[in-house]
Amino acid sequence: MPHHRNTIQHHLASSSSAGSLLTLHQVSKAYQTPSGSFIALRDIDLGIHQNEFVAVVGKSGSGKSTLINLITGIDRPSTGEVMVDGTPIHRLSENQLALWRGRNVGIVFQFFQLLPVLTIIENVMLPMDLCNTYPASLRRDRALTLLEQVGIAAQAQKLPTALSGGEQQRAAIARALANDPPLIVADEPTGNLDTRTADAVLKLFTDLVVQGKTVVFVTHERDIRRHVSRQITLVDGRVDDDARGEAHHRASGEVQQ
Numbered sequence: 001m002p003h004h005r006n007t008i009q010h011h012l013a014s015s016s017s018a019g020s021l022l023t024l025h026q027v028s029k030a031y032q033t034p035s036g037s038f039i040a041l042r043d044i045d046l047g048i049h050q051n052e053f054v055a056v057v058g059k060s061g062s063g064k065s066t067l068i069n070l071i072t073g074i075d076r077p078s079t080g081e082v083m084v085d086g087t088p089i090h091r092l093s094e095n096q097l098a099l100w101r102g103r104n105v106g107i108v109f110q111f112f113q114l115l116p117v118l119t120i121i122e123n124v125m126l127p128m129d130l131c132n133t134y135p136a137s138l139r140r141d142r143a144l145t146l147l148e149q150v151g152i153a154a155q156a157q158k159l160p161t162a163l164s165g166g167e168q169q170r171a172a173i174a175r176a177l178a179n180d181p182p183l184i185v186a187d188e189p190t191g192n193l194d195t196r197t198a199d200a201v202l203k204l205f206t207d208l209v210v211q212g213k214t215v216v217f218v219t220h221e222r223d224i225r226r227h228v229s230r231q232i233t234l235v236d237g238r239v240d241d242d243a244r245g246e247a248h249h250r251a252s253g254e255v256q257q
């Protein structure tokens with residue numbers, strides 16, 4: 001068991017929560033602005049199961065990043081509950097959240113956010129060092145295995161600036177996988193990549209879902225539905241559409257298009 005799983009059991013009234021890895025129950029988020037309170041998300045009820053590959057889409061300002069930030073615990077809901085793998089993360093203190101996040105969620109950003117002074121392999125080892133999830137003697141080998149998995153093992157000893165954007169995003173995905181989290185969350189992970197490289201990153205996410213991970217990501221990619229198992233559309237802070245995608249991932253691990 002590479003890391004501790006919180007086993008707090010919590011029953012929610014929402015039927016959509018049954019068996020979910022991720023549950024949002026009546027979640028709203030208001031931001032305080034000089035001109036008053038602005039409601040960015042309203043009454044969101046969502047249940048996301050293990051192995052789902054979920055794209056969150058919607059116009060600029062519809063609440064996508066806000067939703068992602070609530071799922072990772074980067075931000076807190078104004079009202080409602082956010083449960084991830086049995087943990088009510090809206091109730092954790094900042095310190096508990098930081099530790100929980102490091103062990104349970106892999107986060108991928110649009111601009112990669114690799115530490116520039118560390119080599120690629122050191123960047124991938126960092127979450128293991130910070131959360132002490134694997135014995136120190138195993139971390140380098142594990143990081144190399146992850147870099148092999150994302151196809152950039154040959155770049156392990158380089159600094160991030162020596163890599164292309166696509167390679168840096170692969171390194172960021174390897175880093176997100178470092179502590180073997182069940183959930184990968186990404187905010188526009190292909191937003192800074194050309195089409196071919198973006199497709200390669202989506203393929204990598206598909207592989208992770210086939211291996212049992214759950215991936216939730218914000219995107220402006222067109223035709224994303226053919227890549228994912230579910231597409232959630234936000235309009236003005238509400239779920240306007242929650243549709244099945246065209247890619248269904250069988251339990252056997254085979255992907256059907």
Ligand SMILES: Nc1ncnc2c1ncn2[C@@H]1O[C@H](COP(=O)(O)OP(=O)(O)OP(=O)(O)O)[C@@H](O)[C@H]1O
Nearest residue numbers: 031032033038040059060061062063064065066067
């Ligand atoms: N810290 C904040 N304070 C006040 N308003 C905010 C804050 N963060 C976001 N908002 C507002 O909340 C709304 C939703 O923002 P959010 O970033 O979630 O949208 P988005 O769908 O991710 O947009 P984009 O596609 O442009 O990234 C926007 O109207 C935004 O201006």
